[in-house]
Amino acid sequence: xxxxxxxxxxxxxxxxxxxxxxxxxxNASAPTSVTISNEQGTTWTCNFNPFNPSVExxxxxxxxxxxxxxxxxxxxxxxxxxxxxxxxxxxxxxLTFTIRSGVKWSDGQPFTAADVVFTFQLIKKYxxxxxNSAWSVLSSVVQKGSNQVVFTFKTAAVPYFYYVAGQTPxxxxxxWSKIKDPVTYKDTKPIGTGGFEMSSCSPxxxxxxxxxSYWQKGLPKIDTVYxxxxxxxxxxxxxxxxxxxxxxxxxxPNIKGYYVSKSPDNHYWFPPVExxxxxxxxxxxxxxxxxVRKAMAYAIDRSRVAQIGEYGYQxxxxxxxxxxxxxxxxxxxxxDKVFGYDPQKAISILNAAGFKxxxxxxYTPSGKALSFSMVNIGGYSDWVASAQIVAxxxxxxxxxxxxxxxxxxxxxxxxxxxxxxxxxDGNEAxxxxxxxxxxxxxxxxxSAPIGKLAxxxxxxxxNATVDKLIGEYASTxxxxxxxxxxxxxxxxxxxxVPIIPVTEGVDWYQYNTKSLTGWxxxxxxxxxPAAYAIPDWGIVAxxxxxxx
Numbered sequence: 058x059x060x061x062x063x064x065x066x067x068x069x070x071x072x073x074x075x076x077x078x079x080x081x082x083x084n085a086s087a088p089t090s091v092t093i094s095n096e097q098g099t100t101w102t103c104n105f106n107p108f109n110p111s112v113e114x115x116x117x118x119x120x121x122x123x124x125x126x127x128x129x130x131x132x133x134x135x136x137x138x139x140x141x142x143x144x145x146x147x148x149x150x151x152l153t154f155t156i157r158s159g160v161k162w163s164d165g166q167p168f169t170a171a172d173v174v175f176t177f178q179l180i181k182k183y184x185x186x187x188x189n190s191a192w193s194v195l196s197s198v199v200q201k202g203s204n205q206v207v208f209t210f211k212t213a214a215v216p217y218f219y220y221v222a223g224q225t226p227x228x229x230x231x232x233w234s235k236i237k238d239p240v241t242y243k244d245t246k247p248i249g250t251g252g253f254e255m256s257s258c259s260p261x262x263x264x265x266x267x268x269x270s271y272w273q274k275g276l277p278k279i280d281t282v283y284x285x286x287x288x289x290x291x292x293x294x295x296x297x298x299x300x301x302x303x304x305x306x307x308x309x310p311n312i313k314g315y316y317v318s319k320s321p322d323n324h325y326w327f328p329p330v331e332x333x334x335x336x337x338x339x340x341x342x343x344x345x346x347x348x349v350r351k352a353m354a355y356a357i358d359r360s361r362v363a364q365i366g367e368y369g370y371q372x373x374x375x376x377x378x379x380x381x382x383x384x385x386x387x388x389x390x391x392x393d394k395v396f397g398y399d400p401q402k403a404i405s406i407l408n409a410a411g412f413k414x415x416x417x418x419x420y421t422p423s424g425k426a427l428s429f430s431m432v433n434i435g436g437y438s439d440w441v442a443s444a445q446i447v448a449x450x451x452x453x454x455x456x457x458x459x460x461x462x463x464x465x466x467x468x469x470x471x472x473x474x475x476x477x478x479x480x481x482d483g484n485e486a487x488x489x490x491x492x493x494x495x496x497x498x499x500x501x502x503x504s505a506p507i508g509k510l511a512x513x514x515x516x517x518x519x520n521a522t523v524d525k526l527i528g529e530y531a532s533t534x535x536x537x538x539x540x541x542x543x544x545x546x547x548x549x550x551x552x553x554v555p556i557i558p559v560t561e562g563v564d565w566y567q568y569n570t571k572s573l574t575g576w577x578x579x580x581x582x583x584x585x586p587a588a589y590a591i592p593d594w595g596i597v598a599x600x601x602x603x604x605x
Contacts, residue, residue: 118595133489305567366443374558435462
């Protein structure tokens with residue numbers, strides 16, 4: 058989910074959103090409840106369908122659960138959830154889950170292995186509900202005995218454990234088998250196995266209440282979660298600063314002055330989870346020259362972009378594509394230092410490659426200027442500001458860049474179809490290891506020719522050795538082998554510069570400790586802390602407890 062730093066204009070409705078939320082507003086500060094502030098720019102439709110990508114975050118985690126929880130902030134640490142155990146077999150082509158006993162759906166019906174099989178058969182029958190394309194790698198899902206489910210893959214597919222086990226919400230067969238179309242179904246009264254039930258919903262606020270028969274004894278420790286609908290940042294930020302809302306997941310300008318200074322109980326942490334980068338169209342006749350790309354990588358002061366364009370909230374990235382400190386253990390020593398800010402080196406690279414400077418701009422031997430357009434999403438004010446800084450720094454070494462701020466629809470069409478030269482964008486394909494983002498950027502089989510939609514690898518990078526490494530990762534569960542493979546991908550990022558990571562995108566997270574304990578902290582990163590992270594925010598809600 059893209060999280061821009063755009064501060065939207067105050068909408069008239071938003072001013073009344075939480076103040077008119079009824080009894081929820083009166084109880085918002087009670088120590089047995091938590092109120093979330095996560096500006097969505099719209100009111101609630103009261104749709105809780107976990108197979109609808111626009112609303113799945115409202116139910117996947119607190120209401121619907123997965124088989125195994127994987128924590129990105131702890132390098133994919135796996136915790137058995139609705140499955141009590143799992144095992145790979147047959148050369149990592151089969152995955153067998155032992156389904157947890159004693160779990161009940163919130164309507165009192167028993168949860169069984171049949172529900173798991175049904176869920177995966179359902180998303181096979183309705184591909185639009187298969188949000189992670191699980192059936193692109195699966196060949197069958199069958200029940201074995203009374204409490205096991207066997208997943209068989211077309212080929213070794215270890216990375217898909219994350220999507221199959223950790224990113225697929227399990228639904229009840231006795232409910233969903235009666236639904237005509239699970240894709241369009243609104244699911245206004247979701248029945249799940251999670252720690253909370255959706256108690257009530259209006260356009261202004263959703264109320265979740267404790268599932269008293271939850272399978273994890275003693276949990277949840279709080280009774281109620283309130284999720285107001287904020288249509289702009291201003292009222293959402295005001296509620297956070299005042300303590301009216303205790304759990305935030307959004308941008309706050311001048312966070313120390315506006316939020317932290319208001320109370321010693323107000324805290325924040327923005328853990329990095331992905332890269333924001335310059336995607337380079339490698340089919341462009343000039344940009345296909347690696348010397349040009351290397352010069353650009355040396356010319357950009359990533360720290361300056363992070364400080365000015367991103368308000369210092371997002372750290373500078375590095376050329377390997379490894380997000381630090383989140384995935385520091387995956388970094389090949391020294392590689393992150395290769396492309397430090399060095400404009401003079403950038404100029405020397407262009408000179409050595411035969412480019413000639415005239416009037417402050419470099420030209421190819423045939424007389425074509427190193428002049429490019431860089432598309433951006435105009436509504437994302439932080440990216441617009443960051444892209445302008447990048448353009449200034451490239452101009453300083455003789456590369457002219459003109460920013461083009463587009464609508465998101467036009468931008469996506471142009472970038473996915475390869476009709477661009479440079480693009481400023483976030484990757485949005487992160488997972489429990491750096492492999493997921495690097496694969497999204499480098500795997501040639503996931504790209505497409507210019508003029509055809511590329512679901513990933515928008516720069517159209519192609520390298521047989523890199524493709525082979527990506528394939529090898531999919532066949533091993535050995536952490537040592539996986540790290541060695543990722544090192545190879547990092548080397549390709551530094552050697553070929555297919556894209557230029559600039560800053561690291563973060564999870565937005567603010568929290569108030571006046572009445573509640575159990576928050577995610579930098580010292581205890583037990584889950585992704587943002588209230589839009591799935592299924593993580595359900596994990597966080599389970600950890601919260603009244604203070605004292």
